[in-house]
Amino acid sequence: MADQKKMVEDITSMEVDFAKWYTDICKKAELVEYTSVKGCMVIRPYGYAIWENIQRILDAKFKELGHENVCMPMFIPESLLQKEKDHVEGFAPEVAWVTHGGAEKLEERLCVRPTSETLFCEHYANIVHSHRDLPKLYNQWVSVVRWEKTTRPFLRSREFLWQEGHTIHATAEEAVAETEQMLNVYADFCEQHLQMPVVKGQKTESDKFAGAVSTYAIEALMHDGKALQAGTSHYFGDGFAKAFDIQYQSKENKLEYPHQTSWGVTTRLIGAIIMTHGDDNGLVLPPDVAPIQVVIIPVAQHKEGVLEKAYALRDQLSASFRVKVDDSDQSPGWKYSEYEMKGVPVRLEIGPRDIEANQCVLVTRHNREKTVVSLDNLADSVAEKISEVKQGIWEKALENRTRRTYKCTTMDEIKSVLAEKGDGFVHAMWCGDEACEDKVKEETGVGSRCIPFEQEQISDKCVCCGKPAKCMVLWGNAY
């Protein structure tokens, strides 16, 4: 059994101070570094490589489903932003404005995109004229700016990286299907590639995207019991089309308004990974997005043949995995701790005694279990360990969510279960009235996260007012 003692004294324990633990990991695992502008951070190579892996997998999926990548400009003229009333009301409080070009004051100020619906709409108005022009299935990988008041690495920064998909369809049915399809893409990605269980659901009226008919989201539960929205997908109906005057001629030779969607995930997913899988020894990365999947640590590397063997194993394994040999002159123990901090899923130790015996030591990050394996069929042994890590972290994350999911039928029950067991997901019935939604938040501290697709009839009365319930809501304290 692996020694479970905490090796890295530099990281604040998550039990002691979860928030400090989180920022410690962001910095010590070399994911981010602050800059002199509040809320604007450097995503360092190791952190960016995680994002590149997320991009690679999702981008391939988007394209497989027929989407094309485009790139919109980053400036939006004020008049354009204001065309859709709900949209501008939602975003105006947090946009950054450009007022000057060089020394010249601009005729009209430009906002730095907080999201690009308006730009896509302006563009669609130019290029969509006939039913033959539809659908357009677009996506872009860019950064956006939202002038947040309080900021945290990955979870809430003033500039962040994301992808935003924007599609436009002839019919509402098609657009609704697209919205649902992309929510499923996100959910599958989180569960299959990030080993992060999510709840799919619809946002309540008060919580939906500014300008949307309906907003869908996937909600994940972090290790500390707080909820994190991991991705969203919006159905716009023809509201934007009407506001931006986008029309097409149908087969029946009639002018029609098309229907739109948008959907996105952000670098916040990296924060979700940290808080879902990390432990007191540092980051624990899902193998599919880990920049390094296997780190080879040569032991007594000055001795004849050790480094050569390490390089040979790397070359052999590189056909199937992302592999690194750490041949720096740090001690082996230092390297063990370093790559645990960085969350590398599998460590391979190779020393003179191993070489003699045609074997090596494999260590899985999430449980620190050591296994001695033969150098024959090594790629198979490593693949097995990788899948053990996936299975292990999935079960651990799922167990945390199950343990922290509570069914409640009264307000008092919500309060007492949260006080007793700590933050988590609360399942409780709701009448559909916004006043009750607000009151639950006010009295118990948990807000509505979503109305899960998977419903359960916990009771027939609203947890707040006692009137007939319409649906079960997932409540939680969110990041």
Added chain:
RNA sequence: CGGGGUGUAGCGCAGUUUGGUAGCGCGCUUGCUUCGGGAGCAAGAGGCCGGGAGUUCAAGUCUCCCCACUCCGACCA
């Protein structure tokens, strides 16, 4: 945006009460010895004390104003 806390070497901190030559640990550099869970010895390098105004013969230390980080709320991916 409201309420607290913190800014001194790359990191973690002491020094501020009572103004008087800027320190410690880790890390870093060089060399030698080490190497199976953050190695040892030796010699080095590294700072306009977050920024700007004041007060003073003299400011890391006192006063005022900014900025950033951080925690707790409200708002948000």
